Amino acid sequence: MVAMLELKNVEAFYGPIRALHGISLSVEQGGIVTVLGANGAGKTTTLRAICGMIKTTGSIKFEGREIFGKLTESVARLGIAHVPEGRGTFEKLTTEENLRLGAFTRRDRNAVAEDMDRVYGYFPVLAERREQQAGTLSGGEQQMLAIGRALMLRPRLMLLDEPSFGLAPMIVQEIFRIMRSINENDGVSMLLVEQNAALAMDLADQAFLLETGEVVMSGDTKTMKEDESIRTSYLGY
Amino acid sequence: MAVDTIEEKLATRHAQSQLEAKLAFYKRIGLIGLIIFAVALPFLVSDFRTFQFTRVLYISIAVLGLNILSGYNGQFSLGHGAFIALGAYVAAIMMDRWGVPYYLTIIPAGLIGFIFGFLIGLPARRLEGLYLALATFGLALATPQILKKFEIITMGVQGIVVDKPEVPFGLPISQDQWLYFFTLMILLVLFWAARNLLRARTGRAFVAIRDHHMAAESMGVNAGFYKPLAFAIGGAYAGVAGALATITIQFVAPDSFGVFLSITLLVGSVIGGIASIGGAIFGGIAIVFIPNVAEEISKAAPWAIYGVILILFMYAMPSGIMGFINMLWRGYVKRLLTRT
Amino acid sequence: MEIFLQQVLSGLATGAIYASLALALVMIYQTTELINFAQGEMAMFSTYIAWALINAGMPYWAAFFLTIGISFVGGMAIERIIIRPVEKAPVLALVIVFIGLLVIFNSLAGWLWTYTIKEFPSPFPVGSPGGNTYIGFHQLGMIGVTLLVLLFLYLFFRFAPLGLALRAVAQNPVSSRLVGVRVGWMLALGWGLAAAVGAVAGMMVAPRLFLDPNMMGGVLLYAFAAALLGGTTSPLGAVIGGFTLGVLENLAGTYIPFIGTELKLAFALGIIILVLLVRPQGLLGKKIVARV
Amino acid sequence: AAEYGPGASDSEIKIGNTNPYSGPASAYGSIGTVISKYFDKVNAEGGINGRKINFVTLDDSYSPPKTVEQVRKLVEQEKVLFLFQTLGTPPNSAIHKYMNAKKVPQLFVATGATKWGDPANFPWTMGWQPNYQTEAAIYVKWMLDNVDNPKIAILYQNDDYGKDYLQGIHDGLGSKASLIVLEQSYEVTDPTVASQMANLKNSGANVFFNITTPKFAAQAIKIANELGWNPTHFLNNVSTSVGSVLTPAGLEASTGLISTLYTKDATDPAWDNDPGMNEWREFMAKYHPKGNVANGFNIYGYAVAQTLEHVLRQAGDNLTRANIMKEAASITDLRIKTLLPGILINTGPNDFRPIEGMQLRKFNGTTWEAFGPVVSVDTSS
Amino acid sequence: MAIAAESIGGTPNPNKSFGTILEVRDVVVKFGGIVALDRVSFDVPEGLIVGMIGPNGAGKTTLFNCLSRLYEVDEGDILFDGQSILRNQKHQISQLGIGRTFQNLALFASMSVLDNILVGAHSGSRSDFFSDAVRLPWVLRENRLSHARARDLISTLDLEEVAHIPVAALPFGTQKRVELARALVSRPRLLLLDEPASGLNHKEVDLFASLIRTIRDQNNLSILLVEHHMGLVMKVSDRVVALDFGRKIAEGTPAEVQANDSVIEAYLGTVN
Numbered sequence A: 001m002v003a004m005l006e007l008k009n010v011e012a013f014y015g016p017i018r019a020l021h022g023i024s025l026s027v028e029q030g031g032i033v034t035v036l037g038a039n040g041a042g043k044t045t046t047l048r049a050i051c052g053m054i055k056t057t058g059s060i061k062f063e064g065r066e067i068f069g070k071l072t073e074s075v076a077r078l079g080i081a082h083v084p085e086g087r088g089t090f091e092k093l094t095t096e097e098n099l100r101l102g103a104f105t106r107r108d109r110n111a112v113a114e115d116m117d118r119v120y121g122y123f124p125v126l127a128e129r130r131e132q133q134a135g136t137l138s139g140g141e142q143q144m145l146a147i148g149r150a151l152m153l154r155p156r157l158m159l160l161d162e163p164s165f166g167l168a169p170m171i172v173q174e175i176f177r178i179m180r181s182i183n184e185n186d187g188v189s190m191l192l193v194e195q196n197a198a199l200a201m202d203l204a205d206q207a208f209l210l211e212t213g214e215v216v217m218s219g220d221t222k223t224m225k226e227d228e229s230i231r232t233s234y235l236g237y
Numbered sequence B: 001m002a003v004d005t006i007e008e009k010l011a012t013r014h015a016q017s018q019l020e021a022k023l024a025f026y027k028r029i030g031l032i033g034l035i036i037f038a039v040a041l042p043f044l045v046s047d048f049r050t051f052q053f054t055r056v057l058y059i060s061i062a063v064l065g066l067n068i069l070s071g072y073n074g075q076f077s078l079g080h081g082a083f084i085a086l087g088a089y090v091a092a093i094m095m096d097r098w099g100v101p102y103y104l105t106i107i108p109a110g111l112i113g114f115i116f117g118f119l120i121g122l123p124a125r126r127l128e129g130l131y132l133a134l135a136t137f138g139l140a141l142a143t144p145q146i147l148k149k150f151e152i153i154t155m156g157v158q159g160i161v162v163d164k165p166e167v168p169f170g171l172p173i174s175q176d177q178w179l180y181f182f183t184l185m186i187l188l189v190l191f192w193a194a195r196n197l198l199r200a201r202t203g204r205a206f207v208a209i210r211d212h213h214m215a216a217e218s219m220g221v222n223a224g225f226y227k228p229l230a231f232a233i234g235g236a237y238a239g240v241a242g243a244l245a246t247i248t249i250q251f252v253a254p255d256s257f258g259v260f261l262s263i264t265l266l267v268g269s270v271i272g273g274i275a276s277i278g279g280a281i282f283g284g285i286a287i288v289f290i291p292n293v294a295e296e297i298s299k300a301a302p303w304a305i306y307g308v309i310l311i312l313f314m315y316a317m318p319s320g321i322m323g324f325i326n327m328l329w330r331g332y333v334k335r336l337l338t339r340t
Numbered sequence C: 001m002e003i004f005l006q007q008v009l010s011g012l013a014t015g016a017i018y019a020s021l022a023l024a025l026v027m028i029y030q031t032t033e034l035i036n037f038a039q040g041e042m043a044m045f046s047t048y049i050a051w052a053l054i055n056a057g058m059p060y061w062a063a064f065f066l067t068i069g070i071s072f073v074g075g076m077a078i079e080r081i082i083i084r085p086v087e088k089a090p091v092l093a094l095v096i097v098f099i100g101l102l103v104i105f106n107s108l109a110g111w112l113w114t115y116t117i118k119e120f121p122s123p124f125p126v127g128s129p130g131g132n133t134y135i136g137f138h139q140l141g142m143i144g145v146t147l148l149v150l151l152f153l154y155l156f157f158r159f160a161p162l163g164l165a166l167r168a169v170a171q172n173p174v175s176s177r178l179v180g181v182r183v184g185w186m187l188a189l190g191w192g193l194a195a196a197v198g199a200v201a202g203m204m205v206a207p208r209l210f211l212d213p214n215m216m217g218g219v220l221l222y223a224f225a226a227a228l229l230g231g232t233t234s235p236l237g238a239v240i241g242g243f244t245l246g247v248l249e250n251l252a253g254t255y256i257p258f259i260g261t262e263l264k265l266a267f268a269l270g271i272i273i274l275v276l277l278v279r280p281q282g283l284l285g286k287k288i289v290a291r292v
Numbered sequence D: 001a002a003e004y005g006p007g008a009s010d011s012e013i014k015i016g017n018t019n020p021y022s023g024p025a026s027a028y029g030s031i032g033t034v035i036s037k038y039f040d041k042v043n044a045e046g047g048i049n050g051r052k053i054n055f056v057t058l059d060d061s062y063s064p065p066k067t068v069e070q071v072r073k074l075v076e077q078e079k080v081l082f083l084f085q086t087l088g089t090p091p092n093s094a095i096h097k098y099m100n101a102k103k104v105p106q107l108f109v110a111t112g113a114t115k116w117g118d119p120a121n122f123p124w125t126m127g128w129q130p131n132y133q134t135e136a137a138i139y140v141k142w143m144l145d146n147v148d149n150p151k152i153a154i155l156y157q158n159d160d161y162g163k164d165y166l167q168g169i170h171d172g173l174g175s176k177a178s179l180i181v182l183e184q185s186y187e188v189t190d191p192t193v194a195s196q197m198a199n200l201k202n203s204g205a206n207v208f209f210n211i212t213t214p215k216f217a218a219q220a221i222k223i224a225n226e227l228g229w230n231p232t233h234f235l236n237n238v239s240t241s242v243g244s245v246l247t248p249a250g251l252e253a254s255t256g257l258i259s260t261l262y263t264k265d266a267t268d269p270a271w272d273n274d275p276g277m278n279e280w281r282e283f284m285a286k287y288h289p290k291g292n293v294a295n296g297f298n299i300y301g302y303a304v305a306q307t308l309e310h311v312l313r314q315a316g317d318n319l320t321r322a323n324i325m326k327e328a329a330s331i332t333d334l335r336i337k338t339l340l341p342g343i344l345i346n347t348g349p350n351d352f353r354p355i356e357g358m359q360l361r362k363f364n365g366t367t368w369e370a371f372g373p374v375v376s377v378d379t380s381s
Numbered sequence E: 001m002a003i004a005a006e007s008i009g010g011t012p013n014p015n016k017s018f019g020t021i022l023e024v025r026d027v028v029v030k031f032g033g034i035v036a037l038d039r040v041s042f043d044v045p046e047g048l049i050v051g052m053i054g055p056n057g058a059g060k061t062t063l064f065n066c067l068s069r070l071y072e073v074d075e076g077d078i079l080f081d082g083q084s085i086l087r088n089q090k091h092q093i094s095q096l097g098i099g100r101t102f103q104n105l106a107l108f109a110s111m112s113v114l115d116n117i118l119v120g121a122h123s124g125s126r127s128d129f130f131s132d133a134v135r136l137p138w139v140l141r142e143n144r145l146s147h148a149r150a151r152d153l154i155s156t157l158d159l160e161e162v163a164h165i166p167v168a169a170l171p172f173g174t175q176k177r178v179e180l181a182r183a184l185v186s187r188p189r190l191l192l193l194d195e196p197a198s199g200l201n202h203k204e205v206d207l208f209a210s211l212i213r214t215i216r217d218q219n220n221l222s223i224l225l226v227e228h229h230m231g232l233v234m235k236v237s238d239r240v241v242a243l244d245f246g247r248k249i250a251e252g253t254p255a256e257v258q259a260n261d262s263v264i265e266a267y268l269g270t271v272n
């Protein structure tokens, strides 16, 4: 079985600065992989590299096809949804317009409408804020919006950059529940960057640990949880 | 960024500060060299060229004013020519009507530019981006019309002719050379002041407002004061430039101050590098010389060539000449750093 | 009273001129959140193309639609070829490129067709309804066409997902790409549509103003003001802004002796700025709030 | 033996000029172009007294500071013998003092302001065309003689040119200035003069002075017609071109316009077989094929260049600046074939106004018909 | 972060004086139909750290924005040191002694770290444009003082390496420290922190907890802390206020609030 997503030796650059020094990782079909690492380790950069948002070298394959060098929009059109760091809200549009844009590439109007209801079902507060200018939503509401917008794409692979960022504990639990259900019911694969390592490790099957742009440790989450250094740095027990 | 021991940290820091000192030294030498060159220039070229460079100097002063306003404070002005007009008329009227010597017109022109700038900056506080552009564009458009309307003061469309300043103290130089030095002196003072200002509390407040309006206020920056202040300072610089323009050209008329002047200033400012001090000089050079170059290339459609030059310039140096130089400089510093 | 009516109607007719170009500005604003200073000159250039086609013997309406098509493609080409290299440059660099385009089109038109004014035909009958001296068929037709363009833009932004995508691109190209919007093509589309709308404006105003390379130079500022007064995101606002401006300046010029005809533009702008001070989003614009 | 000032030699005479080839006044640029072409012709035919003309023409965008710069370049760097046909009142005002201080001729300037004919104060500056005030005075005089109970409305361009005409009308009316019921101005940047025209019509005037440049002239004529306003309509000389003003405005609407002309008009069928105009047409075809024959500037430029040619021929081998000025001030009864019959050029040490005569003409729907003699009004005050 | 970790844990603050520095009185804020704050009242005692929790959209940031005068209060009053701040304008707040950080970062993107922090010193300095332009001696002196203070904070918060780098290029966590330094440089008496720990990993949160307490103790600060990271809130807060739908639903010691039923229902969820 080919991996759904496979990165080989990926380097990434911000101008002349090299932020990734040859990352290799893969996400199985239907799998959930989490990427851990300290501030500035390169987690966000890894996700950006996959989406062609920054200058990269190396090989990135999606379902066996090379997507390296593709435009970001073409990557999205393959069914890869990205919940970006900083949420990427369309601040001047309404909540609903933000969600509609998530489904921009889709032509199945009825299903889109269903999905819209589904997202509102997940996050009732967004339904109440339908016509509100998205930039005035609270931080957490915008985070829900970002996740909702990604779901609207009906992706096959989700790249989630700290989905729990700024969310209240209850919503965090809710979101992880949703992710698990989407993964299990719809077979959506996920690449998850998350500071709440305990939750992430529970959800994911595989984990990669980044340090200054390199993978320093990887494995399935069960064994990783046993690791002493991971426990002290990321899990806190 | 992973430095392990205190010793290592101190060692890198020491190397870094040595390097900084060295670079600062280079910069200073470069600056002194430039000033010497500027002083020597009129002795190397003809009176006509000297006159052209005098224009470069006073236009640079106006561009610097615009840089402070638009580049540092982020208030986009399409009407900066209005302040030049103001300064120019203040000087012309003082000289022509009241017989005031030319050198006494500079400060009043600057002051009146300052006051008008502040007044115009007051409503501008509530206008952002395009709205401010429209308001200032309107100002630029109305300037010649207002000058024509108030004929009693401005002599209307006839304009005002003034005398060329004499060389003082029996110096053995030509009138054009004297005017150049006079303008250069004022320019140096104003550039020095701008540099101080922008590196200090006021300058930081300007940039803070540009970068994040609300955060700036929360840090105690009174945008309601600093925004008009930026207008006032921009206006004062342009006012001084206007007075110098009158003295250099010896003629003012409403048609010298149309919309195109304001647009030209903006073009110069962006080409030079809008958020920079040194860029203003390049802006002045660009404003005076690009049309000449365009004319050399094609007499038939010089403006088309001018447009092409502008576009190509922006392709090559989207952050202006100074932005480009800074990029090269940073590259050089980086190479120095990696060598050590 | 008669003069009042006369001035109001003449203001509406002139307002239609402002409104038609303002629509093009709104169109480009939706995709870039910028005003293209070259929009007027592009419209003028399109009108020359139409003029050349008509002079070569093409029937009016054929030339009309062909010109719209050429302008659409031309607008897209300009975006893809000239604007693209500075897409990511600072805003002011783009503004300078707009200014560059403005002077190039102006100068090119002067070079190709000289500065002598040219007559441009109107598709509408000569004269006026019932032989009245207030408003002619052409002015009425022009107002009608402006409203048609408005309707088209309204439907486009209201119902086509493309309309939403255009606005998204203007605000946040990065997020737009993440949801699969082809940003480059959207920008090109925006430019193409703006150029096409501009072409309609040019062909409608030329019979009134006469065709010359500076035909749109004066109109641009009015259109700019009209678009801001109405609210840059609202096509209807732009049209209302245009009509308001046309009537306002006429009445100011007629009834306020000190303002007279010299300062009527300055006065009208002053009023607009006062309105914007109270209502910064323009008459019909949606208020956009920034928060921390 | 030959005597030479700067810019002149056995083989060459270098002449400087500024014109707005760019900017809002760029329509005037065609004057500079046609003059260049005319000197191409002169040179192709052997030059003047064996010397080629080197005509250096620079762009000043109609902006006085730019003019000063370009003129200093011409005088100090290019070292031209003199300046010829520098265009526009503000640009010429800006260099007026400089030229006279430097004692460099500022010859046949392209503006109709009155101040260029002032040899006592500015002996190095000379105009060429009839000045605007003279023209205005001619209309006023005729109007006072021929219109009963006149009530005057005026539309003028709000700049030096328009104001000069306005001044001329006021001077011509003298104590009768109260006959003016309404004056309206427009800016060159205005899109249309519709509003002004409505007000002028509404003023109840029966006389209309139309002091506008071609585009606005065409608009004004057209709008007056649409408004059903039929005053005695005086159109200033600047905008009399049949091809590029009256035809766009509508020939029917233009019928009855009164103006003064001093040049012939290529689009006027009256001159279709005129030998002088045929010469000009040949020139246009051979040396300036891209030039628009409907554009009156091409006739104007041709005529003024011929005037200069005459002066230079007359100067012979004495090509000093002082002598150029002297020769320019001693023209008697020069006839230029593209000027109207009866218009003669005369200058003298105290007469720096080459063309002072004009002839009233009325548009009959196809052509300008002369009526009355060539008149000149003395405005030197 | 190389912060000395001595004062981790709930050791009581020796500077505690039990005066009240901030009183929020029946504050109401509405946005159209939404009532973002509904008669919220609570106090911040001098020298204490008050945590504020609540679901997303409960109105926490809105309250901060009222304290900064970025939002207008529809009803109610806010007293700082016994004086209503509602008469003050936004730029006067920092001068009163209230410093803050922002939930979504609000740094001056083009400026270096040092300059960002120096802007924070704006309200604590006096120089005007003229004295700046001609470099009057007292301005230079004042400038040296601000620089020294900024340098201090840069080293406390371990920002030396990046002091001259434009903040836009820094990782998120570093930017948060810059914001903290910028808020501290003007020596505020009340510090408002809006989700300072979001985006930090577990270890970093721990370090941050000790940092807050150290800063509080060294500067005699009072702190109002909005945070979703319950571990942090529980560890550092002396008192906790909980909001839901703009209403205060609980107030008390961390333990009390954590055990409160409505808080569990609205905010914490059952699993925690």
Ligand SMILES: Nc1ncnc2c1ncn2[C@@H]1O[C@H](COP(=O)(O)OP(=O)(O)OP(=O)(O)O)[C@@H](O)[C@H]1O
Binding pocket: A014, A017, A019, A037, A038, A039, A040, A041, A042, A043, A044, A045, A046, A085, E168, E169, E170, E171, E172, E173, E199
């Ligand atoms: N826009 C940028 N310009 C320059 N450098 C950048 C930029 N964004 C990130 N970097 C650098 O790239 C490196 C990796 O950053 P990245 O954002 O991928 O980290 P991260 O692991 O996501 O951290 P965090 O937990 O803070 O989100 C950092 O050293 C950072 O300074």
Ligand SMILES: Nc1ncnc2c1ncn2[C@@H]1O[C@H](COP(=O)(O)OP(=O)(O)OP(=O)(O)O)[C@@H](O)[C@H]1O
Binding pocket: A129, A132, A136, A137, A138, A139, A140, A141, A166, A168, C289, C291, E031, E034, E036, E054, E055, E056, E057, E058, E059, E060, E061, E062, E063, E103
């Ligand atoms: N300017 C505004 N216009 C309209 N609604 C607003 C505005 N600002 C805030 N709101 C609404 O008020 C409510 C409170 O927002 P606030 O940002 O205070 O929430 P919060 O408690 O800080 O939430 P979070 O934990 O997600 O940051 C939200 O529902 C938000 O949508």
Ligand SMILES: [Mg+2]
Binding pocket: A043, A044, A045, A085, A161, E172
């Ligand atoms: Mg990240």
Ligand SMILES: [Mg+2]
Binding pocket: A138, A139, A140, E060, E061, E062, E103, E194
């Ligand atoms: Mg919040």
